[in-house]
Amino acid sequence: MLNKLYDWVDERLDITPIWRDIADHEVPEHVNPAHHFSAFVYCFGGLTFFITVIQILSGMFLTMYYVPDIENAWQSVYYLQNEVAFGEIVRGMHHWGASLVVVMIFLHTLRVFFTGSYKKPRELNWVVGVMLFGVILGLSFTGYLLPWDMKALFATKVGIEIAASVPLIGGMIKVLLAGDSTILGAQTLTRFFAIHVFFLPAALLGLLAAHFIMIRRQGISGPL
Template sequence: MIDKIYDWVDDRLDITPIWRDIADHEVPEHVNPAYHFSAFVYCFGGLTFFITVIQVLSGMFLTMYYVPDIVNAWKSVYYLQHDVAAGVIVRGMHHWGASLVVVMMFLHTLRVFFTGSYKQPRELNWVVGVLIFFVMLGLSFTGYLLPWDMKALFATKVGLQIAESVPIIGPWVKTLLAGDAEIVGAQTLTRFFAIHVFFLPAALFALLAAHFIMIRKQGISGPL
């Protein structure tokens, strides 16, 4: 059945050359665990991407029930966890995945650094990777407030105070994140939701596309 569907699509769009260009390429021996045990460290990037996909899919599910206002935010999370089928599992995946993806990205960054994979001709890809890291940290920070409980509220206040202490641009960053209000309130929650669901994911998808295109063009870096 799948072969027939593929043949039907391929007959009209000629997707086989595109698929072969993406999938059919040699993988260096040093990233094959069958030849080198150290090859496992080259899996950190793929694992990070896998967790990112889980975060996107689970986040899409959560937005179907989440209400981004200070009256219903916590209630919608409570409803999701206690009344929606498998809601607690999906939210748990998203919650723990948010921490795990940062850990895996940190390990991936260490591998790239200590194997010298940021050097010529991959300097630009290193910059893109660092930007992806900052976007992930932004997603973690903005997503922390959304359950609208006391822990999230006070943690966000501390985060906004840290942002405000940045020289020159600090007050502007705080206003951008929290709005004009001096307190963490409805405007803050709305802005964090918009940044978490729309702006940062758009930046993440663009950076990931650039990251993968450069990896495809330049190949996987060699060992140290």
């Protein structure tokens, strides 16, 4: 059945060359765990992407129930976790995945640095990777406030004050994140929700596309 569907689509769109270009490429021997035990360090990038996909899918589910206003945000999270079927599992995946993806991208960045994979001709890909790291951290920071409990409120307040201490642009960053009010309120929650759900994911997808295109063109970097 799937073969017939593939043939039907391929006959109309000629997708086989595209699929072969993506999937059929040599994997260097030094990233094969069967030949080199240290090859597992080359898995950090793929694991980061895998967890990112889980974060996107679970986040899409959470937005079906989350209400981004200060009157109903906490109640909507409580309802999702305690009343919705499998809601606690999905929220748990998103919660722990948010921490795990930061750990994995950090390990991936360390691997790239210590194996010298940021050097010519991969300098631009290193820049894109660092930007991806920043976007992931931004997603973690903006998502922390969304449950709208006391822990999230005070932690976010500290984070905004740290951002406000940046020379020259600190005040603008604070207004961007918190709004015009001097206290965290409805504007803050709405802005964090918009940044977390729309702006940063758009940047994430664009940077991931650029990252993968460059990896495909340049290939996997060699060993240390």
